[in-house]
Amino acid sequence: MSPPAPQSLTPVSGERDARALVSRLLPANVADRSGWAADITTAFIALRIALLPEKLCAAIAVIGQESGFQSDPPVPGLARIVWQQVEQRREKYAIPKVVLDLALLKPSPDGRSYKARIDALRTEAQMNALYEEMISELPGGRTLFAGFNPVRTGGPMQVSVEFAEEQVRDRPYPYPRRDGVRNEVFTRRGGLYFGIASLLDYPASYSQMIYRFADFNAGRYSSRNAAFQDALGRVSGEKLSLDGDLRRYRDGMPVAAASESQRAMLSLGARLNLGEAEILRDLKLEKSFAFEQTPLYLRLHALADATTGTRRPREMMPQIALKSPKITRPLTTEWFARRVDGRYRDCLARGES
Numbered sequence: 001m002s003p004p005a006p007q008s009l010t011p012v013s014g015e016r017d018a019r020a021l022v023s024r025l026l027p028a029n030v031a032d033r034s035g036w037a038a039d040i041t042t043a044f045i046a047l048r049i050a051l052l053p054e055k056l057c058a059a060i061a062v063i064g065q066e067s068g069f070q071s072d073p074p075v076p077g078l079a080r081i082v083w084q085q086v087e088q089r090r091e092k093y094a095i096p097k098v099v100l101d102l103a104l105l106k107p108s109p110d111g112r113s114y115k116a117r118i119d120a121l122r123t124e125a126q127m128n129a130l131y132e133e134m135i136s137e138l139p140g141g142r143t144l145f146a147g148f149n150p151v152r153t154g155g156p157m158q159v160s161v162e163f164a165e166e167q168v169r170d171r172p173y174p175y176p177r178r179d180g181v182r183n184e185v186f187t188r189r190g191g192l193y194f195g196i197a198s199l200l201d202y203p204a205s206y207s208q209m210i211y212r213f214a215d216f217n218a219g220r221y222s223s224r225n226a227a228f229q230d231a232l233g234r235v236s237g238e239k240l241s242l243d244g245d246l247r248r249y250r251d252g253m254p255v256a257a258a259s260e261s262q263r264a265m266l267s268l269g270a271r272l273n274l275g276e277a278e279i280l281r282d283l284k285l286e287k288s289f290a291f292e293q294t295p296l297y298l299r300l301h302a303l304a305d306a307t308t309g310t311r312r313p314r315e316m317m318p319q320i321a322l323k324s325p326k327i328t329r330p331l332t333t334e335w336f337a338r339r340v341d342g343r344y345r346d347c348l349a350r351g352e353s
Helices: 015-025 033-047 053-067 078-092 097-104 114-119 124-137 141-145 161-170 181-185 188-200 210-218 222-236 260-267 276-283 289-293 295-308 333-352
Strands: none
Touching: 015 033, 015 053, 015 333, 033 053, 033 188, 053 188, 053 210, 053 333, 078 097, 078 114, 078 124, 078 141, 097 114, 114 124, 124 141, 161 181, 161 188, 181 188, 188 210, 210 222, 210 333, 222 260, 222 289, 222 295, 260 276, 276 295, 289 295
């Protein structure tokens, strides 16, 4: 594990000084430094996040890793990915291939055929716009594609569209919304605002920023929960996946079926002096900061410390293999977090020079 990065104590004050600091922290090869600095600063101010170098560098590091400071980064092989997904939908609905081929030759609102636009796809913003138009304009498009826009993340921080939609329900968005939340994700200003919120706008007890980077990839509190799973495995004797999910989920929502972690917890009920209802009550808080104050969390860690004779970690890298049509080689959450952490430390060094 890398040593902790130095922490500053006093945030910069004033928007002008903040923009100047961000501009100094940006990598040397970033074009339109003033524009990036302005949008990053606006997001921090709107979210009321302290303008500390370590927090600014955390955002800058994720932007560098996810997009190389491109507002709408290109995705290699995007046309191939879309054609595969279109074919899967065609087969699901038993649409004759000749019928779909003819429909895709229809001119789209920009004058090109839908087939030509798919073949020319380079970015997720283009892909998002294309799917929205196919849904509304193609014969049968609503049946074939409604609810199936495959673009789930976007913008310079590759933030989740679902997260952005949740965010605007909880906090006012600082910009006028002309085309809806989904399309704002693909703008520089919106992508930065939602990405910075996802990365920094939640309380955590982590000793190092690298665990927030892991959470950004795997989901909030995944690093804390992976450590909880490690402690749980040591007490129960079960070999548990350290994926940061204590419950079982499908499409982001918990399901009734018990996870391996949940079954292990229930087996320890007597040793924890907790009934099944009490365990399930506390377990519902696993995606919140409040979980750390529950009897389940406190007693399990105390039991693990006593069992092993040492204080077990309260933070740990989630062990998750990354899967996506865009990923063409074996990658993990830990790989992502360490790559971002390297950029983070480079950024802090720029601030000290």
